[in-house]
Amino acid sequence: MNMPLRKTETAMVLPASAAKVFPLPAAKRGTFASRTMARVRDVAAKLIPPIVMIGLLLIVWQILCSKPGATLPSPSKIWTEAYDLIVDPFFVAGPQDIGLGWRVLTSLQRVAIGYGLAGVIGILLGTLVGQSVWAMRGLDPIFQILRTISPLAWLPISLAAFRDSQPSAIFVIFITAVWPIIINTAVGIRNIPSDYRNVAAVLRLNHLEFFVKIMVPSAAPYIFTGLRIGIGLSWLAIVAAEMLTGGVGIGFFIWDAWNSSRLSDIVVALVYIGGVGFILDRIVAGVATIVTRGTAAN
Amino acid sequence: MTAYPYLKIDHVDKSFTRGSTETEVLKDITLSIEKSEYVSIIGHSGCGKSTLLNLVAGLLPVSAGCVLLENKEVNDPGPDRAVVFQNHSLLPWLTVYNNVRLAVDKVFSGTKSRQERHDWTMHNLELVQMGHAKDKRPAEISGGMKQRVGLARALSMEPKVLLLDEPFGALDALTRAHLQDSVMAIHGKLGNTVLMITHDVDEAVLLSDRIVMMTNGPAARIGEVLDVPLLRPRKRLALAADPTYLKCRQRVLEFLYERHHFVEAA
Ligand SMILES: Nc1ncnc2c1ncn2[C@@H]1O[C@H](COP(=O)(O)OP(=O)(O)O)[C@@H](O)[C@H]1O
Numbered sequence: 339m340n341m342p343l344r345k346t347e348t349a350m351v352l353p354a355s356a357a358k359v360f361p362l363p364a365a366k367r368g369t370f371a372s373r374t375m376a377r378v379r380d381v382a383a384k385l386i387p388p389i390v391m392i393g394l395l396l397i398v399w400q401i402l403c404s405k406p407g408a409t410l411p412s413p414s415k416i417w418t419e420a421y422d423l424i425v426d427p428f429f430v431a432g433p434q435d436i437g438l439g440w441r442v443l444t445s446l447q448r449v450a451i452g453y454g455l456a457g458v459i460g461i462l463l464g465t466l467v468g469q470s471v472w473a474m475r476g477l478d479p480i481f482q483i484l485r486t487i488s489p490l491a492w493l494p495i496s497l498a499a500f501r502d503s504q505p506s507a508i509f510v511i512f513i514t515a516v517w518p519i520i521i522n523t524a525v526g527i528r529n530i531p532s533d534y535r536n537v538a539a540v541l542r543l544n545h546l547e548f549f550v551k552i553m554v555p556s557a558a559p560y561i562f563t564g565l566r567i568g569i570g571l572s573w574l575a576i577v578a579a580e581m582l583t584g585g586v587g588i589g590f591f592i593w594d595a596w597n598s599s600r601l602s603d604i605v606v607a608l609v610y611i612g613g614v615g616f617i618l619d620r621i622v623a624g625v626a627t628i629v630t631r632g633t634a635a636n
Numbered sequence: 637m638t639a640y641p642y643l644k645i646d647h648v649d650k651s652f653t654r655g656s657t658e659t660e661v662l663k664d665i666t667l668s669i670e671k672s673e674y675v676s677i678i679g680h681s682g683c684g685k686s687t688l689l690n691l692v693a694g695l696l697p698v699s700a701g702c703v704l705l706e707n708k709e710v711n712d713p714g715p716d717r718a719v720v721f722q723n724h725s726l727l728p729w730l731t732v733y734n735n736v737r738l739a740v741d742k743v744f745s746g747t748k749s750r751q752e753r754h755d756w757t758m759h760n761l762e763l764v765q766m767g768h769a770k771d772k773r774p775a776e777i778s779g780g781m782k783q784r785v786g787l788a789r790a791l792s793m794e795p796k797v798l799l800l801d802e803p804f805g806a807l808d809a810l811t812r813a814h815l816q817d818s819v820m821a822i823h824g825k826l827g828n829t830v831l832m833i834t835h836d837v838d839e840a841v842l843l844s845d846r847i848v849m850m851t852n853g854p855a856a857r858i859g860e861v862l863d864v865p866l867l868r869p870r871k872r873l874a875l876a877a878d879p880t881y882l883k884c885r886q887r888v889l890e891f892l893y894e895r896h897h898f899v900e901a902a
């Protein structure tokens with residue numbers, strides 16, 4: 339019942355990790371010069387293809403949007419119109435006129451709180467649910483239904499409950515990110531090999547020792563799958579939530595730009611959102627590889 | 637000798653219930669083991685050897701009868717009955733050293749200082765010749781080395797009974813021979829009480845003081861118990877032509893392949 343779910347969720351993340359290229363260890367050590375050359379060639383092999391692709395896309399975009407009557411701005415137009423936004427992410431020209439870097443940081447702050455809460459509560463709840471067959475049977479269907487609800491659908495409820503936009507936005511992040519963390523943690527706990535349980539039993543580990551020394555490390559790959567899905571969803575949710583709640587976040591900036599017809603600014607903001615989302619995902623994936631090193635391979 | 641045996645398995649039955657069907661795996665098992673004795677259990681696959689070992693370990697509850705260690709009933713698992721599992725079951729996120737240290741810290745937290753626990757961990761790793769690999773992770777060492785570490789972990793608990801569940805089953809012949817020699821040497825030095833499961837006749841004869849032969853399941857019983865009156869220390873090569881060795885080997889083979897031929901394996 340849960341395995342297929344985890345599989346689909348893993349599949350959601352997989353494209354990013356499947357595209358990761360692992361550098362092969364050098365077969366034999368050459369001179370310093372030849373090694374540097376090899377390194378340069380390695381980096382070039384990774385960087386040149388995406389750069390070429392982006393260049394081509396920009397050219398096509400430029401051609402398509404340079405025609406008279408084009409509805410969207412071309413790259414060159416964006417560059418001239420949104421020059422201030424592009425070159426200086428951290429300017430402050432007034433209370434509502436600040437660089438996109440500041441706006442992203444504001445949004446990230448909300449994400450940090452909401453996602454942090456989701457992480458802690460998700461892992462604890464997931465552990466509880468994974469431990470007990472009855473908790474699993476009772477709660478799993480509820481989680482499966484709740485997790486399909488769009489983040490924005492929670493917003494009105496959240497606004498009604500908190501009567502303030504800041505905690506509402508944080509709550510939306512929390513409620514969006516928490517389900518995959520709970521579900522994946524629970525699956526991880528259920529999949530702890532019985533051998534490890536036997537080892538713990540022979541050693542007479544108490545509940546706390548078992549949690550810290552066996553459960554968490556053993557379930558870590560699953561937990562991180564949940565955390566990684568969670569951070570992606572959080573970032574999706576905050577942009578949408580901020581469009582409705584206002585404030586200084588990157589989401590509201592897009593809404594504001596739309597209302598004053600600054601299409602070029604919106605495009606720049608989209609680039610920011612994509613970049614930050616990518617970096618967030620890489621950070622969680624990086625932490626995962628460090629923490630779960632050795633756990634998956636056996 | 638004391639009035640009661642060191643370890644006694646007393647009229648033990650074990651059945652598993654799955655849904656409404658109950659399968660009787662072990663029937664009326666009675667076996668006494670003396671201190672420092674090396675006893676092997678041999679039988680065809682699926683007859684219930686692991687189940688019996690898990691009953692002694694306390695990892696499974698008995699359906700009837702009881703297991704007595706030093707005349708005290710044991711119902712739950714504990715470090716006084718350390719187990720070496722067939723598939724090593726080292727924790728893959730811990731180094732070799734920390735796998736053993738986890739056990740040492742848990743068992744000797746009240747009685748040994750930090751330094752003593754470190755020394756004891758290293759002592760046990762050296763005992764199985766794994767001191768050199770202490771900082772490696774289980775994934776980085778070979779199957780034989782993993783079993784050595786598993787053995788070190790079990791020995792480090794200073795168990796009253798050492799339980800080995802086909803500890804060399806998954807290893808190639810040469811590695812297996814090395815490990816058997818190590819286990820013999822350790823048993824000779826420390827005088828552990830050992831209950832070992834095996835399906836290898838040579839291994840059983842080489843290592844054991846007594847061989848317990850089990851009939852096929854379901855409801856497996858002890859078919860025969862054979863004394864192996866070979867002097868220790870035993871040398872693998874010298875024994876290969878030893879008449880007593882050959883006779884013991886013959887008896888076990890006869891039991892397994894004539895009187896209790898494993899039908900399903902045909
Ligand atoms: N937890 C269990 N539930 C139901 N049946 C079991 C369980 N464990 C073992 N059995 C059954 O008990 C029998 C003996 O198993 P086992 O002790 O593992 O055999 P062996 O170690 O001799 O190969 C097998 O038929 C197996 O299917």
Ligand SMILES: [Mg+2]
Pocket residue numbers: 685686687802
């Ligand atoms: Mg077995």
